[in-house]
Amino acid sequence: MTKRMGKQFKDMAHVLNQVAIRDSIEDVRHVFELLAHALGHYLLHAGNQMDLLAPPHTVLAEKWERQAWDFAFELLMPARKVETFLRNGWSEDDLQEAFEVSAEFYQRRMQAFQREYAHLFFVQDVADLLP
Numbered sequence: 001m002t003k004r005m006g007k008q009f010k011d012m013a014h015v016l017n018q019v020a021i022r023d024s025i026e027d028v029r030h031v032f033e034l035l036a037h038a039l040g041h042y043l044l045h046a047g048n049q050m051d052l053l054a055p056p057h058t059v060l061a062e063k064w065e066r067q068a069w070d071f072a073f074e075l076l077m078p079a080r081k082v083e084t085f086l087r088n089g090w091s092e093d094d095l096q097e098a099f100e101v102s103a104e105f106y107q108r109r110m111q112a113f114q115r116e117y118a119h120l121f122f123v124q125d126v127a128d129l130l131p
Helices: 003-015 028-045 049-053 059-075 081-088 092-099 103-120 123-129
Strands: none
Touching: 003 059, 028 059, 049 081, 059 103, 081 092, 081 123
């Protein structure tokens, strides 16, 4: 570790174990979505804080972001429940209300659901499930 990196890490150390949510976020659903995402980083990437010093648009940073969001998706909208509700004909509004998530989170979750679970069905069947 270089001295520069050591100093940066030391300067960041007091922030690494905290989650900051802006006061301007009024929708409590969005707050829970961000907390689920942060929890994903904490549980999946603990011990890798030195890698946080890497530039933000690297392959590693993008991988970690995707993993943290995938964790949040599964925590707040478990795939098995999503599949069950879709098979029972629930509408987009019904799903958003049942899981208490924002429209943006719902859309991102459904894209991830289609990407991750398409191999379990014929592709057209997955598309038929989506509202």
